[in-house]
Amino acid sequence: MREKTILLYGDSNTHGTKPMSGFGESERFTPNERWTGILQKKLNQYHIIEEGLSGRTTVHNDPIDGKHKNGLTYLRPCLESHNPIDIVVLMLGTNDLKTRFSVMAVDIAYSNDRLIAEIKSCYVGSQQKCPQIILLCPPPINEVKGNLGDIFAGGEEKSKLLSHYYRKVASKHNLTFLDIGSVVTVSHIDGIHYDQDQHIKLAQAIQNLIESL
Template structure:
């Protein structure tokens, strides 16, 4: 059985759209796109490592340094080795105003994460895991999270193209989640229930295409 590691943020965790700060609802396990993806990939162990608030490589001065994806990635790779493929979908939280980074910077941060994965030796027989690099969908500045992500909507619309260029430089497959799902109008960040089957099907198709056998 092959292993697929999903490395992401709250939208990999399955967080529900929030109407007020401090809410932390989560889709039922059987409804999450990660669980649906596992059902579509017989022969794969699908491991969801989604952490709400996770950034690519930034210590969050408000929500905590433990949100830094680069810091925790090596340990997660080692704890789940051998990992055949890593599905990497991050960047949304980097759009928070507090980080002051643009789409190009976010793509470069994702590129650094991919290079860590490829150099990890945590794939089969000590090789490199495969990587599917995913650009998250554009965000909207609405609801209770609008202030936190002020200025992020415009940046997010440039992100897919930048991430696709990074994937090209790295020679890894790319998927634009913005062509599959949209964020919820409730908070402009998280996905509604309709996104779960759509993402599962799109990711399953990409895994079958790029990592057959």
């Protein structure tokens, strides 16, 4: 029997970026520390693909960090290169909160709707079955002054509204949904990324979701 494959598609919190004490000081947790690697150990009957890119948005070309940060443009090539895929775990939206994008919480949720539609369209007329999709809503951020909070000015209040709209998108597509804010909290260091103990909690929550499918 073929080993089942799970694609984890996200941003720096899927990449495993450590909380940043200073702008541009990016470090990554080891495979045994980040939630994606912990999940692989817990679900050793699956092949897990860690597809996390720092700064990745839902559908936006970043005018500063580059157009390659657009999660939509890379999604189809990613799916095709890793097929067959059984489950896609989608967690994007935090970087859309950056002030430079000037989008509302509802826009971020419907950008995820666009990503989900793209996933489904990849399998129309294909011999490959469309993967099951798990939609994760990122937790609320904290605008830590003098750090990443300056880039995300105004994003904290918007981030608190995401779960409401993400839940509507998940319901529309009949997807498995989890509000990550009910499981983890962001680090007090930068207000965006997760401390290592939160990675453990997140891995357990995702394991429970997958095993319940």
